[in-house]
Amino acid sequence: MLIVKKLSIFCLEIKSKIIIVVLTIAKNHYFSYFKAVALN
Secondary structure: OHHHHHHHHHHHHHHHHHHHHHHHHHHHHHHHHHHHHHHO
């Protein structure tokens, strides 16, 4: 049971890291988009 618990915690950590990366990419993408709109 301990191995399963460790695996689930590991999966949660990976999920949170993926979410952070996706949010960072999305934020940068929207920022550059708004900057382009503001310049035009």
